[in-house]
Amino acid sequence: MKFCTQCTGELVFTIPPEDDRERYVCSRCGMVHYHNPRIITGCLATHEGAVLLCRRAIEPRKGFWTLPCGFLESGETIAEGAMRETREEACARVELQALYGIIDVPHISQIYMLYRGQLLDPTFAPGTESLETALFAEPDIPWRELAFPVMNLILEHFFAESKTGIFTLKTAKLDFSQRLRKARTDY
DSSP states (O other), rough: OOTTTTTOBBBBEETTTOSSSSSSETTTTTEOOOOEEEHHHEEEEEEEEEEEEEESSSSTTTTEOOOSSSEOOTTTHHHHHHHEEEEEEEOOEEEEEEEEEEEEGGTEEEEEEEEEEESSSSSOOOOOTEEEEEEOOOOOOGGGGGGGHHHHHHHHHHHHHHTTTOOOOOHHHHHHHHHHHHHOOOO
């Protein structure tokens, strides 16, 4: 950001009075412009034990597989967003069962909030943001072609719990800054 949305004054990146971190602050009117994490919502939709995945038609990670998910829109609940994303990306209708994953990804300021759900019928098709959609049983999941580490984490959790039929909320923090530092020292 370069200019204030309130008065068009120039922004400076500084710690505002009585705050503990740098923010964009207008040099003219003093308005603080907060940059907060984005919420991504979606659904781990199943039918007869198989999971619905979408092959992405857009960047990032075009051509890779993901659960139907995307950014929460203003004015909708997380559950409404999860159902909308499932409709938009997979042309599928789903009944949400429970919030299933809250995954923090702080290095890119994102929070994933994913539901577990059941397809209302096995009818689905690629939406405008998908190249392809398919149901996958555990042995057929394209693990190396999953778009994001969050997908691996949630799917591994789901298939482990499917063996017992007891599903619990998965919470986690994916911290790639530590992984990148470790990778640089492993060679």
